Structures are given as C-alpha cells and as structure tokens.
Amino acid sequence: xxxxxxxxPAEDPLNNPEQRKIIDSILEKNKDVAGATxxxxxxxxxxxxxxSPAMQVYVAKKLEEPVSRVHGVVSFYSFFTTTPRGKHTIKxxxxxxxxxxxxxxxxxxxxxxxxxxxxxxTEDGMITLxxxxxxxxxxxxxxxxxxxxxxxxxxPNKFPKVIQDIKSExx
Amino acid sequence: MAYFRSHVLISIxxxxxxxxxxxxxxxxxxxxxxxxxxxxxxxxxxxRIGNPETEGPDLIVYxxxxxxxxxxxxxxxxxxxxxxxxxxxxEQFVQETKQTLDEEFSAPxxxxxxxxxxxxxxxxxxxxxxxxxRDGYMALGKVLTEMTPExxxxxxxxxxxxxxxxxxxxxxxxxKFIRAAEGEPKYMxxxxxxxxxxxxxxxxxxxxxxxxxxxxxxxxxxAAGSSQGYIYCRAEYPIAVQTLKVAIEQARSLGLLGxxxxxxxxxxxxxxxxxxxxxxxxxxxxxxASIEGKRGxxxxxxxxxxxxxxWQKPSNINNVETYSNVPQIILNGAAWFASLGYEKSKxxxxxxxxxxxxxxxxxxxxFGITLRxxxxxxxxxxxxxxxxxxxxTGGPMGGCLPEKYLDLPxxxxxxxxxxxxxxxxxxxxxDEDTCMVDxxxxxxxxxxxxxxxKCTPCRVGTRRILEILTRICDGKxxxxxxxxLRYLCEEINENSLCGLGKGAPxxxxxxxxxxxxxxxxxxxxxxxxxxxxKSLIRFEIIDGDCTGCTLCARNCPVQAISGERRQTHxxxxxxxxxxxxxxQLCPYDAIExx
Numbered sequence: 001x002x003x004x005x006x007x008x009p010a011e012d013p014l015n016n017p018e019q020r021k022i023i024d025s026i027l028e029k030n031k032d033v034a035g036a037t038x039x040x041x042x043x044x045x046x047x048x049x050x051x052s053p054a055m056q057v058y059v060a061k062k063l064e065e066p067v068s069r070v071h072g073v074v075s076f077y078s079f080f081t082t083t084p085r086g087k088h089t090i091k092x093x094x095x096x097x098x099x100x101x102x103x104x105x106x107x108x109x110x111x112x113x114x115x116x117x118x119x120x121x122t123e124d125g126m127i128t129l130x131x132x133x134x135x136x137x138x139x140x141x142x143x144x145x146x147x148x149x150x151x152x153x154x155x156p157n158k159f160p161k162v163i164q165d166i167k168s169e170x171x
Numbered sequence: 172m173a174y175f176r177s178h179v180l181i182s183i184x185x186x187x188x189x190x191x192x193x194x195x196x197x198x199x200x201x202x203x204x205x206x207x208x209x210x211x212x213x214x215x216x217x218x219r220i221g222n223p224e225t226e227g228p229d230l231i232v233y234x235x236x237x238x239x240x241x242x243x244x245x246x247x248x249x250x251x252x253x254x255x256x257x258x259x260x261x262e263q264f265v266q267e268t269k270q271t272l273d274e275e276f277s278a279p280x281x282x283x284x285x286x287x288x289x290x291x292x293x294x295x296x297x298x299x300x301x302x303x304x305r306d307g308y309m310a311l312g313k314v315l316t317e318m319t320p321e322x323x324x325x326x327x328x329x330x331x332x333x334x335x336x337x338x339x340x341x342x343x344x345x346x347k348f349i350r351a352a353e354g355e356p357k358y359m360x361x362x363x364x365x366x367x368x369x370x371x372x373x374x375x376x377x378x379x380x381x382x383x384x385x386x387x388x389x390x391x392x393x394a395a396g397s398s399q400g401y402i403y404c405r406a407e408y409p410i411a412v413q414t415l416k417v418a419i420e421q422a423r424s425l426g427l428l429g430x431x432x433x434x435x436x437x438x439x440x441x442x443x444x445x446x447x448x449x450x451x452x453x454x455x456x457x458x459x460a461s462i463e464g465k466r467g468x469x470x471x472x473x474x475x476x477x478x479x480x481x482w483q484k485p486s487n488i489n490n491v492e493t494y495s496n497v498p499q500i501i502l503n504g505a506a507w508f509a510s511l512g513y514e515k516s517k518x519x520x521x522x523x524x525x526x527x528x529x530x531x532x533x534x535x536x537x538f539g540i541t542l543r544x545x546x547x548x549x550x551x552x553x554x555x556x557x558x559x560x561x562x563x564t565g566g567p568m569g570g571c572l573p574e575k576y577l578d579l580p581x582x583x584x585x586x587x588x589x590x591x592x593x594x595x596x597x598x599x600x601x602d603e604d605t606c607m608v609d610x611x612x613x614x615x616x617x618x619x620x621x622x623x624x625k626c627t628p629c630r631v632g633t634r635r636i637l638e639i640l641t642r643i644c645d646g647k648x649x650x651x652x653x654x655x656l657r658y659l660c661e662e663i664n665e666n667s668l669c670g671l672g673k674g675a676p677x678x679x680x681x682x683x684x685x686x687x688x689x690x691x692x693x694x695x696x697x698x699x700x701x702x703x704x705k706s707l708i709r710f711e712i713i714d715g716d717c718t719g720c721t722l723c724a725r726n727c728p729v730q731a732i733s734g735e736r737r738q739t740h741x742x743x744x745x746x747x748x749x750x751x752x753x754x755q756l757c758p759y760d761a762i763e764x765x
Binding site for chain 1: 185186369370406408444445446449462464468523525563617621623748750751
C-alpha cells in the first residue's frame with residue numbers, strides 16, 4: 001500500500017495532466033462538504049473510472065484525513081475499484097429474481113466467449129465483467145447492465161449479441 | 172403555464188431508454204417543429220408505463236389515452252401525422268388495452284389501492300408543476316400555515332403510519348422523539364438505499380414521483396424541528412439520483428425548500444447523498460456513518476438516532492415510502508388512512524413482485540390482503556400454471572413461506588409470526604422447479620458477502636453456513652449438518668448487532684422448518700428433488716424425441732453435445748457443465764434432467 005506521494009507510478013491518473021485537473025476540481029469543489037470523503041470518492045470513481053492507491057493518498061492529504069481511513073472507505077464499498085476497468089462493463093445482476101431467472105447460465109456463456117472470470121478485464125482492455133447486486137429491475141429478470149443500460153429478459157442464446165454489439169460499436 | 176392540446180408521455184424506464192427512448196423524444200420534438208405543432212403538443216418524460224411484457228419504448232398520448240409501444244424513430248413522422256394532424260389512432264402501434272391500461276398503468280389491477288403509486292406514470296417527474304397540479308405541496312401549505320408541529324405529529328400518530336422500511340416503528344412516535352431531543356441542528360434523513368434483491372418499489376417512486384418524498388420530508392422536518400435533510404440513495408439507482416437532484420432544484424426555485432419556505436419563516440434544505448454498493452448501509456446507523464463519509468458499519472443502539480444520530484446530532488430516518496405517505500395523510504386526514512389496512516398495520520403497502528409469477532411488477536395493496544390474493548388475483552398465478560412452492564418475502568433477511576401460509580394476512584405481525592418479515596416489500600415467487608436448499612445457499616452467499624465484518628458471529632457464522640449449504644448442494648452433506656445449521660442460525664441471530672446479522676439466518680431457518688425433506692433428500696439420498704443442484708443431476712437426450720436439429724449442439728458452451736444432423740444427439744457427461752442451456756432451447760423437449 002502506497003503511503004506517501006513520493007513515488008507515484010508513471011501511468012497514474014495523477015500524472016496525467018487532464019485527469020489531474022479533474023481530480024483537483026472535484027477535491028476543490030467538495031472539500032468543505034460535510035462527509036466529503038464519500039462525495040469525493042464517488043465523483044472520482046465516476047469520472048476517472050477507478051481510485052488508484054496514489055489517488056487515495058492524494059485525497060487523504062487534501063481532505064486532511066489519515067490514508068488508512070480513505071483506504072478503509074475505498075475497500076469497504078463495492079462500487080469503488082482500485083484498478084482501471086475495461087472501456088465497457090458488463091454487469092450481471094445476481095439478485096434473487098435474476099438468480100431464479102437463470103443469470104448463472106448467462107454468466108457461463110460470457111465466461112466462455114471472453115475467456116475471463118467476473119471481476120476481470122479482457123486483455124485488450126475492452127470489456128470488464130462484473131457481478132452486481134440487485135439493480136431493481138427484478139420484473140425483467142434476468143438482467144445484465146451494459147455500461148449504464150439495463151437489458152432485461154436476456155436469454156443465453158441471445159447474449160452473444162450483447163458482446164457483438166459492443167465490439168461492432170468499437171470497430 | 173402554457174396550454175397544450177395534447178401531451179406525449181414517453182417512458183424513460185431503463186428498458187425503454189435502452190431501446191432508444193431519448194432518441195424518440197428528440198425525434199418527436201423535431202417532427203413537431205417540422206409540422207408546426209410544437210406549441211400545441213408537448214413531449215414529456217415519464218416513469219415506466221406499459222408492462223414488462225411490452226417491447227418498448229412505450230408512450231402514451233393524452234388526453235386521448237392511447238398507448239403506443241414498440242415505436243422507433245422512423246415511425247415518428249407517420250405517428251405524428253396520423254395522431255395529431257389527422258386525429259386518428261395509428262392502430263398498428265397500439266398496445267392492447269387489456270394488457271396495459273387495466274393491469275399495469277392507470278387503472279390498478281384487481282384488489283389494488285394506490286396511494287403512493289397514484290402519480291406514477293401520470294406525471295412528468297421532472298416537472299414540479301405536474302405534481303402541484305395533482306394537489307402537490309398542498310399538504311405542506313396546510314401544515315405550515317394551519318398546524319403546529321405538535322398537531323402534525325398527532326395526525327401522523329393517529330393515522331397509524333408505521334415505518335415502511337420493514338421494522339414497522341410508528342412514524343409519529345419517531346417524530347415525537349426527535350422533536351423532544353436536545354441538540355441542534357436536527358437532521359431529517361430519507362433511507363433510499365433499497366438494497367434488498369427483489370425490491371424495487373422505492374426506485375419507482377423516486378423516479379416517478381420524487382416530489383411526494385420531498386414534500387413528506389419537509390413536513391417531517393417541520394414537525395421535528397429540523398433544518399437540514401439528506402436523501403441517501405444507492406448508487407445502483409443513477410436515474411433516481413438524477414431525478415431527485417432535479418426535483419430538489421425545482422422545489423428550491425419555487426421557495427418550497429431553503430430559507431423561509433412559503434414565507435412562513437420555516438427553513439429546511441435537502442441534499443442527495445449517494446451510497447457505493449454496500450447493502451449494510453440500509454441499516455440506519457450504518458447509513459449515517461456512510462453519510463459522514465465513513466465505512467458503513469453499524470453501531471450499537473442506544474443511543475438511538477433520535478438522541479445521537481448523524482454527526483452525533485438528533486436525527487430521524489424514514490424510508491422513501493413512509494415519507495411519500497405523509498402528504499396524503501395530511502390532506503385526507505388520519506381517519507382516512509387508518510380506515511385502510513388491517514389491525515395494527517394501517518394504509519397500503521407496495522410489493523415488488525418478481526420470480527415465477529405471471530404478472531411481475533410493482534403493486535400496491537391495503538395491508539391485510541392475503542398472500543394468495545396477491546399471487547393469484549393480482550399476480551395472475553404461477554407462470555406456465557406450474558405448482559406454487561414458496562414465496563420469499565422481505566429480501567435476504569426474510570424467509571421462504573410454503574403453501575400453508577398463503578392465507579396469511581399481509582402485515583408486520585403476521586409475517587413475523589410465520590418466521591419471515593415484511594421488509595421492504597419484495598416478493599419473489601418460486602415454483603415447483605426451485606430447490607429450496609439452493610435458494611438458502613444463494614441468500615447466504617449474499618449475506619456472507621455483504622456482512623460488514625464488525626460482529627464475529629455474522630462474519631464467520633454466515634461463512635460457515637454457506638460452506639455447509641454448498642457442501643449439501645454438492646452432494647457431500649453430512650448427517651449432522653442439519654443440527655449444525657440450526658445451532659449456527661441461533662448463534663448468529665442472538666449475537667449480532669444489526670438487522671443484517673440478526674436476519675441473516677432467516678432464509679436458512681425458514682427453509683429448514685418448511686422444506687426439511689429437501690435438505691434430507693440432498694444429504695441422505697444425494698438427490699435434488701427439484702433437479703437444480705448441478706452435482707446431483709445429469710442431462711440426457713431422449714432417444715426418439717430428438718430430431719437432430721443441432722440447436723443444442725450449436726449453443727452448448729462447452730461442446731459437450733455431438734451427433735449428426737437428423738440423428739439423435741448425445742451429451743458427454745464428462746464435458747457437460749450442466750448449465751441447462753440445451754434443455755431450455757430444445758424445441759422438442761427432448762432433453763431431460765435425471
């Protein structure tokens with residue numbers, strides 16, 4: 001675990017001028033808000049896509065919090081990730097209704113097509129597979145969420161098209 | 172307010188958005204400009220209309236009341252011409268009335284009473300004027316100008332309103348406590364962290380009628396003497412968060428939030444805070460820790476939030492649905508509300524129906540209605556007319572109730588006695604093809620994963636239960652497993668701090684009680700009666716029924732199926748991962764599970 005800002009890895013968002021600007025503006029805007037840690041981390045996760053160890057140290061410094069506390073919060077909530085995600089994320093809802101509705105078969109299919117496990121990203125950095133808890137679209141179970149779009153009533157034999165659509169959109 | 176002769180309400184629920192609802196909105200606006208109708212016809216966004224079976228995107232034209240579905244951008248010019256220039260209905264896109272207007276949308280299904288859902292799908296959630304036009308903020312006006320805080324609390328007390336988050340604590344009493352508490356400022360908090368898998372009522376209220384919640388909170392704040400409020404919404408509901416932010420901004424611009432509300436000298440402001448995917452944050456003390464920017468870990472009570480809550484100040488936490496009941500109670504009176512419902516549970520309750528039931532979706536019924544009425548009359552019965560096996564109520568802290576409880580009246584007490592909870596109103600219906608041991612394992616996987624780790628019985632105990640259940644599902648169950656499970660259930664329940672730990676054993680306890688035979692079949696006979704547990708089943712192709720269409724072989728994820736075209740195929744049991752795709756796809760039902 002990184003504890004100081006002396007050795008920031010070269011590829012860290014903090015070393016990218018554009019991302020650094022975003023990070024600084026988020027901190028500037030929210031540093032005096034009550035309960036700022038969650039607000040800042042949520043914004044960082046949304047705009048940068050992940051919260052690197054160096055970013056955690058940076059946030060701690062700016063918010064005048066111990067690094068351990070910021071890291072504690074980051075590791076507690078499942079929405080916060082510490083490594084870069086793929087360009088696109090496919091989330092599989094593993095809530096009750098989706099489980100009863102057969103989401104496992106769809107996960108199986110995805111693993112087979114992409115040769116990665118949930119939680120992993122394809123080698124080309126294009127697609128990350130994730131499991132998520134109920135997205136509240138239970139009446140359309142089973143549900144997958146592609147980036148921010150909820151797709152309901154997904155069938156195992158129709159699922160490959162979801163991946164194809166992402167690929168053709170990128171091509 | 173401008174006058175429009177017609178309105179086009181386009182549904183922006185997730186499914187419709189995915190199918191291009193926003194493109195459709197733009198296309199409508201462009202076409203109306205082109206036809207010179209833009210001053211006569213308004214395009215609005217609305218919450219879900221239609222039912223989950225429709226193709227989407229859905230839209231409704233008012234006042235004509237025509238419901239169209241499956242509209243694409245290229246259909247828009249034709250639709251505008253027919254509907255608005257020629258005044259005719261474009262029949263080919265009309266959604267059958269039978270499926271929609273009667274069941275899901277404006278007219279509630281049989282036995283439904285809509286109080287909380289009355290505005291959903293009827294108004295544009297992003298336009299405060301729509302809400303005001305339906306008596307919105309009237310209750311607030313009445314409270315601020317005609318009633319004292321004490322009178323307001325008394326009305327809510329008299330109505331018998333109880334917390335809709337699941338615990339069922341009388342709302343008026345909560346408000347009384349915080350009013351009496353020492354310390355400033357006092358915080359009004361709305362729990363919109365609807366984390367129970369299987370529950371989505373709060374999402375729909377927040378997305379479809381956000382102002383009802385905001386108004387309820389302002390009234391509560393007046394009663395409690397609070398000046399600042401927070402709505403804590405889970406990160407999984409981005410549309411709800413966005414809708415709330417817009418709604419708060421609009422309320423503020425009309426002087427309904429902020430300093431000196433409606434010129435009465437009362438001030439209250441509201442902020443939305445987002446969670447980040449931790450189920451335990453639905454527990455009130457964990458939720459407050461999360462708003463404070465900390466790890467969402469629960470703490471012991473007392474002190475209760477009314478004494479020491481958010482930032483150690485007096486705080487009041489109610490659920491989305493609780494708040495949205497309040498304006499109605501103020502407007503229609505405590506007696507009206509108390510006349511709905513049953514014994515100690517007054518008013519109505521929304522239930523999110525999902526699983527193996529014909530009509531899935533959100534319903535609102537008075538307390539006291541039986542599970543049978545909900546599942547068979549409102550829900551239309553079990554899919555494919557299979558046999559009912561169990562209904563899981565109250566999410567992962569609830570229990571699975573078998574058929575003998577179908578005539579149970581739905582209220583806080585009766586469900587508690589039956590070994591389940593009302594919780595946030597999730598109802599997952601399961602048919603005969605569901606393995607109850609597997610379901611118990613599923614829930615334990617959930618609670619084990621979501622346990623925050625603070626209390627050892629919950630952190631370690633749920634993992635032990637999960638290991639045992641996994642073992643049983645794998646056909647490696649031991650004779651003493653059932654006793655061990657019972658013991659663990661007791662220990663975890665007694666020795667955990669918060670509702671998550673206390674409720675975690677419920678799915679196991681209730682399935683052990685009502686479906687013990689299934690556990691025994693798994694353990695002693697190494698058999699899964701519902702044919703679900705993969706280690707205990709085998710897929711076989713029935714010689715004679717198979718036509719050799721190759722559909723299964725082409726879709727098998729592991730190429731375990733072989734055979735020539737027009738010849739009976741064979742599944743290689745050593746390769747087969749028992750995913751069940753072939754069985755689902757086979758058009759001739761030639762694949763059986765043995």
